[in-house]
Amino acid sequence: MSHLLPLSRVAKLVAQPRHTLQEMIRNGTLATFDGMVELDELLRAFPEVKWDDDAEFRRVTEIKDKAFAKRVLERALPDKDVLVARLNELGDDYAAAKSLLLHYGNVMAWLDEKIDELAENASDETYHALHSVRAFLLRNLAEMPQGAALAQAVIAQERMLKLMSAHVTIQPSGHEFFVDGNDTLLEAALRNGVSLNYGCSNGNCGDCKARLLSGEVKKVHAHDYVLKQAEKDAGVILLCSYAPVNDVVIEANVAGARDIPVQHLTARVKSVEVFNPQIASLHIQTPRSQRLRFLGGQSIQLAVGGAHGRYAIASCPCEDRHIEVQIPHRAGDAFAEAVFTMLKANDAVEVEGPYGEFVLDEDSPRPVIFLAFGVGFAPIKSLIQHAMSLELVESMDLHWLDHETGHYQDNLCRAWADALDNFSYVPHAQSDDLDRVLTSIVTDYPDLHRFDVYAAGTAVQLSLAREHFMRHGLPEIRWFESSTST
Ligand code: FES
Structure with a gap:
């Protein structure tokens, strides 16, 4: 029986980005079947991976987390109801595998009896043939096939990944990401830079409605917004209140620069990082109840006291409530002057935006x-x-x-x-x-x-x-x- 793994999970297992695997598929060094990788093919294509030792996997992940300024606390456990559901699913898999083995054992016992029965009145030639078939079967069942230990180690790693995270595909855009720890679908999407529609992010507005096409989700935060029965029947969920139990496919719109409305909020200064007398970074944090929706490359208008200015955002939309803006120290720029001389942690800064259409063309696969x-x-x-x-x-x-x-x-x-x-x-x-x-x-x-x-x-x-x-x-x-x- 073949064991197929989705490409994104393979990328996690071998600690390689998805585009590296896609390049291998294009140049014929990795074979796939309907976008999935067969276990034997995985072992063939990555002979150097040490499957029973995830130290290297953790090392690479840590380097990347630091380089991308991602939160490391993503290693948190999933919500307890989600974890229980995933453990139940794992238990079901184990029970199915065990009952299949029992069935194979019964078939073997029946074969054993049948061979004895047939051998009783058989010619010498048939007798020897039957006994060599039995010897062949017993020998092969007793021996661990070559590579079985390796396959077992890969499956164990994959099960662990499945327990800790679920894979999400967004349709029709085709975006893919993992939901780690106790994140909701919305939090995980934003952390992975996928700009899904949302408003309040706490179950009140209904802006994050999406449709579950396959897989299973669990409500992990109560929501005041009431879904109609017809919506529930059609699989509509609120992305800010649900987490996936297993791998899911969701129908949801991914926003472009023109779809994101201009928002107004008051943020707090986290720090000012002066690189040199000409340039400084202002790090601000948006309120828990009101994050800023934007895409990488857009700008915001900032104001403090009477001083204001429009600056390019220098951070990723995936960085939760943190926003970095780099401020050149220009003569006559009162806001820049405030940043270099006055602003300190916890000061309030008015934010308006985002503006601009200098964003990634996410449909382009080009270098x-x-x-x-x-x-x-x-x-x-x-x-x-x-x-x-x-x-x-x-x-x-x-x-x-x-x-x-x-x-x-x-x-x-x-x-x-x-x-x-x-x-x-x-x-x-x-x-x-x-x-x-x-x-x-x-x-x-x-x-x-x-x-x-x-x-x-x-x-x-x-x-x-x-x-x-x-x-x-x-x-x-x-x-x-x-x-x-x-
Ligand atoms: S974002 Fe408002 S209900 Fe989910």
Whole structure:
């Protein structure tokens, strides 16, 4: 009997991103069956994985968690009702396997008797044939087949993963993610950068309604919003109140930049991180009851006292209530002045947004070049972290061209390059000859027509870069840009 595993779970088991496995499928080094990987094929394709030792798996996961600034407390246990349901399911699997074994034992006992019965009056030749069949069967049943211990270890790891997390597929977009720990479907989707519709996030508004197409869910938070009987019959659930018991398929809309309404809220300062006299990061936290919906690469309007300004968000929508905004220290910018000289932890900041359509094209499977000019790094950072959490992009190359502020988050970019096989980072020193720098970048890509390019910088920098990339074969519609004022 074959044991099939979904691709996303295989990615977790072998601690590789999904796009690496998709690349293996494309080049024929990993065979799949209806999008699933057979256990023997998994063992063949990854002979070097130590299945009975998850130390390496944990090490890689920890490096990635740090590089992506993800919460580590995701290792929490699932909600107790969900855990009980998953244990029951595991118990059912075990009971089914045990009863199948009993059945095979009974068949063997019957065969044994039958062979004795047939052998009684058989010719010498038939007698010997029957006894060698029996000897063959007994010998093979007594011996552990080659590779069985390995298969057992993989199945044990997979069962453990299934106990701790459930796999979710969103239709029709095809987004996939895991629900870990005691997260609801909505929390897990946001943590994985999937922008599903929601409002209050606590069961009051009904904006997070979605339809369960397959699998089983459990209500883990009570909700005041009342679902009609017809909705319940059609499988409608509230994503903010339910968690999956097993692997589920959900029908829900994934929002684009134009679908997300402008929101107003008061956030609190967590910290101000001054990189150098020209640039600082402002870290703010939204209220528990009112998170900010946005997509990587968008901007927000911030105000404190009478000072205000619009800035690119530099963090990922997957970071829960935390938002990072990078503030250049421009002359005459009262808000920047407040950040550099006055703001402290717990101060209130008014937030309005999100704005802008500089977001990832999530339908594009193409490799990506990110081009950041100076403080244009902020929206690019947000896009990169969003792309990492979605795990959709085949490969990402970041070119950061210094422009007065220095490569103020150089270590972070190097950490990403260390943690990810599909990420490369090239810092470019400040130069008076931008033309020469851009020429050196584009000539490194003889196949530029295959790429998507996301660029952020001043209007002059973008215009020059755009010209270079188009001239070297980048299709015009694969160029995405965001203009900064310095
Ligand atoms: S987000 Fe309001 S009910 Fe779920």
